C-alpha cells in the first residue's frame with residue numbers, strides 16, 4: 586500500500602512514496618495538497634527551507650489529525666545556510682516553522698563544495714542529539730560521497746537525486762547500494778515533460794495505468810523511494826494508486842534502457 590516502507594541503514598522505516606511540494610508557495614494550495622495526500626493515505630511529505638512552505642506543511646499535518654508518529658517529514662538545509670553553526674541555526678528555524686519537535690529526515694540540499702563537510706558535521710550532531718530520526722544528502726554524485734565518507738562518523742541514510750528513466754545514474758545507484766545509502770528520486774515524473782513518451786504510452790495501455798503510474802511503479806520495483814509532486818487531488822490519488830499491478834522484469838529493464846543521462850534540473854557540479 587501507499588504506506589509501504591523501506592528500512593534505512595539505522596533501522597528507521599521510510600515510506601516508499603511521499604508527496605513533493607516544491608514550487609507550491611501558496612499557503613492554501615500547500616495545505617490543501619498535503620491534507621488531500623494524508624486523506625488518501627500518504628504518510629510522507631518532502632519539503633525544504635528553500636521551498637518557503639514549511640509553515641503551511643506543518644499546519645496541514647496538525648490540522649489533519651493524523652498521529653504524528655505515523656508521519657515521515659523531510660526538510661533540507663539550503664545552500665546559503667550551510668556551514669557548521671549556520672546549519673544548526675537553520676535546523677532550528679525549520680523545526681520551528683514546521684512546528685515539530687523531531688524531524689524525520691534532514692538533508693543537505695546541494696553539495697556546496699566549500700561547506701558540505703562542515704554542514705555534515707552539524708547534521709551528525711543534530712542526529713546524535715536525537716532531534717532528527719535520519720540524516721542524508723541530496724544531489725551528491727559519487728565524487729561528493731567519496732569526499733564525505735572518509736571524514737564522517739555517520740554514513741548518510743539517504744541520497745535524494747534527480748532520477749527517472751531518462752536519468753538512471755547507474756554508477757551513483759551502485760555506489761549508494763554498496764554503502765547502504767537509500768536512493769530517493771526527485772522529479773520522478775520529469776516535471777511532466779516526458780509523460781508522452783511513446784514507450785511509456787505503450788506500457789500505460791498494456792497495464793491499464795497512466796504514464797505517471799508506470800514510472801512510479803518502476804521506482805518501487807527497484808527499491809527507490811519516490812516523491813511525485815502534484816497539487817491536483819485526482820493526480821495525488823493517481824500517483825498513490827500503484828500497488829495493484831507490477832511491471833514484468835522485461836518492461837522494467839526496457840524502461841531503464843530509456844536512460845540518456847538527461848537532466849531537467851541543475852547539475853550538482855554547477856551549483857554555487
Ligand code: NAD
Pocket residue numbers: 604605606607608631632694723724745746770771772773774775776777780795797798812813814815820821823824850
Ligand atoms: P515531478 O517530476 O514530481 O513532476 C511534478 C509535475 O508533474 C506536476 O507539477 C504536474 O505538472 C505533473 N504531474 C504530477 N502528477 C501527474 C500525473 N499523475 N499525471 C500527469 N502529470 C502529473 O517534479 P518535481 O516537483 O520537480 O519533483 C518532485 C519533488 O521532488 C519536489 O516537489 C520536491 O519535493 C523534490 N525535489 C527535490 C529537489 C532537490 O534538489 N532535492 C529538486 C527538485 C525536486
